[in-house]
Amino acid sequence: MKIEVEKAAKRYRNEWILRKIDLQLLSGRSYAICGPNGSGKSTLLKMLSGYLTPTRGKIRFFHKDQPIHAADVYRYLTLAAPYIELVEEFSLLEAFQFHQRFQSLLPDINLQGFIELLGLPASAQQKMIRHYSSGMKQRVKIALAICSDAPIVLLDEPTTNLDRQGVEWYRSLISQFSEDRLLIIASNVDEDFDFCSEQINILDYK
Numbered sequence: 001m002k003i004e005v006e007k008a009a010k011r012y013r014n015e016w017i018l019r020k021i022d023l024q025l026l027s028g029r030s031y032a033i034c035g036p037n038g039s040g041k042s043t044l045l046k047m048l049s050g051y052l053t054p055t056r057g058k059i060r061f062f063h064k065d066q067p068i069h070a071a072d073v074y075r076y077l078t079l080a081a082p083y084i085e086l087v088e089e090f091s092l093l094e095a096f097q098f099h100q101r102f103q104s105l106l107p108d109i110n111l112q113g114f115i116e117l118l119g120l121p122a123s124a125q126q127k128m129i130r131h132y133s134s135g136m137k138q139r140v141k142i143a144l145a146i147c148s149d150a151p152i153v154l155l156d157e158p159t160t161n162l163d164r165q166g167v168e169w170y171r172s173l174i175s176q177f178s179e180d181r182l183l184i185i186a187s188n189v190d191e192d193f194d195f196c197s198e199q200i201n202i203l204d205y206k
Contacts (some may be wrong), residue, residue, distance in 0.1 A: 001029040001063055001074060001151040001182045003048060006030035017043050018205045028153060030183040032193035035202030038169065041186040044202060045156050048184060049079045063151070078103060080145035081156035084139055088130035088138055092120075095129060095140060103148045106177065108206070118143055119169055134161040139169070146173050152182045159192050167191055 005023040009016060017040045025031055025048075033041045035192060046052040050073045061068040063076060086095055096111055105114065115125060118139050129137065138161045146153060159167050174183070174195065185193040193199075 001061070002065075003152070003182070004058075004060045004062070005048075006058045006060070008047060008054040008059055010040070010047060010052065011055040018202070021054075021205045023200065025182055025184065026206060027182045028180050029198060030178065030193075030196040031185070032196040032199045033184065033202055034188060034193070034199050036188060038135070039202045039206070041188070041202050042083075042156050044200075044205075045067040045079075045081070045154055045184065045186040049058050049077060049154050050074060051079070067118070074102075076150055077152035078141060078145045078148040078150040079152060079154040079156070080141045080158065081154075082160050083156075084141065086140060087128045088128065090129050091127065092118075092125050092129070095144075099148075103150060105144075105147050106149050109147050114143065114147065117147065135166055138162055139166065142170055143173065146177050150181075153178065153184070155183075155185045155187075155192075157189070157192065159185050159187075159189060171195070 003025040005021050008021040009019045011017065017181060021044065033044055035041050043052065046069055047054055050070065061073050061076065068076060085096065090098060092115070093111065096114060120136055120139065124132065142158055145155065162170060183195060187193055
């Protein structure tokens with residue numbers, strides 16, 4: 001997979017949030033989008049996901065050197081972020097089944113394997129998501145994203161609401177499942193991304 005960003009910029013009303021972004025992002029590498037709060041990290045990640053379109057410039061996706069149509073980009077990526085919510089009326093089983101309607105999980109992961117990866121109490125399986133703690137919800141979001149069978153994984157502030165044990169769990173999940181994928185993490189917390197091979201300083205595009 002490859003993402004090419006050519007002179008991309010984003011404006012909200014009369015304010016330019018980001019300008020003149022030129023990037024080439026490749027499978028097998030991990031990228032950290034770094035910068036202070038409110039600097040545009042999430043905006044860039046949303047553009048890379050197709051959630052937002054750039055005001056100027058282009059973002060192109062390639063699979064095996066063949067361009068991907070904009071309408072099909074969602075098939076190749078997965079995203080976990082604080083602004084993306086789980087369906088709180090679902091049980092864990094229903095959330096798992098609902099997710100698979102849109103994105104398959106990695107071949108070796110079935111429902112039981114997914115539950116074991118989450119490391120949640122057995123009682124959590126019967127509860128609706130709305131009764132989960134914020135940390136439990138974050139685990140489900142992160143696990144669904146990282147364990148999806150997609151070559152591009154986008155994570156925005158992944159350790160939000162995770163305790164120390166949860167942070168270690170997140171890093172273990174990354175270690176197990178990020179090889180040969182294109183991993184992009186937006187955060188200003190070192191533990192979220194200090195394993196990334198490259199860093200993108202968002203302030204370079206202000």
